[in-house]
Amino acid sequence: MTTFDKREEGFEKKFALDEEQKFKAEARRNRMLGLWAAQQLGISGDAATAYAKEVVAAEFEGPGDGGVLRKIMADFAVKNVAITEQAIRARMSELAAVAIAEVKAGK
Template sequence: MTTFDKREEGFEKKFALDEEQKFKAEARRNRLLGLWAAEKLGISGDAANIYAKEVVAAEFGEGGDAAVVRKVTGDLSAKGMAITEAQVRKEMTELMAQAVAQVKAGK
């Protein structure tokens, strides 16, 4: 194996690790967002964890961050809470930093 091949393999492994951490951080952020929304909805305990899992699943079922925002915004609006997509996206941004820190810490 040449030096170039070794470097290429190293870059590929780093890329794969970075993508895995990104995926984990996004899933963690969505879980944290689900717990945040559950609190606003008055849901606690096991029901809050179940709701958080539904928020995580929304990304995979309907497609990306937009689906997560739609679910949370829709659920909060259905309970009579005036919340905008921009507010939910702001919370997602704030929670992403927390999620990245948790993933890097191995939590």
């Protein structure tokens, strides 16, 4: 194996690790966001955990954060929770930073 091959293999492994960490951080962020949204909706306990799982699953309903955002906005509209899209996006950003730090720390 040449030095070039070893270097290429190293880059591929780093890319795979980075993508795995990104996926884990997004799922963690969505779970935390789901728990926060559940609290805003007056949901607690096991029902809040179940709701958070629904929010995580909503990630796969559209590209990017669209599915998660649409789910939470729709649920807030049904329950007349007066939180704006901008406020939800801000909370997503805050929780993304927390999730990334936790994933990198191996939590």
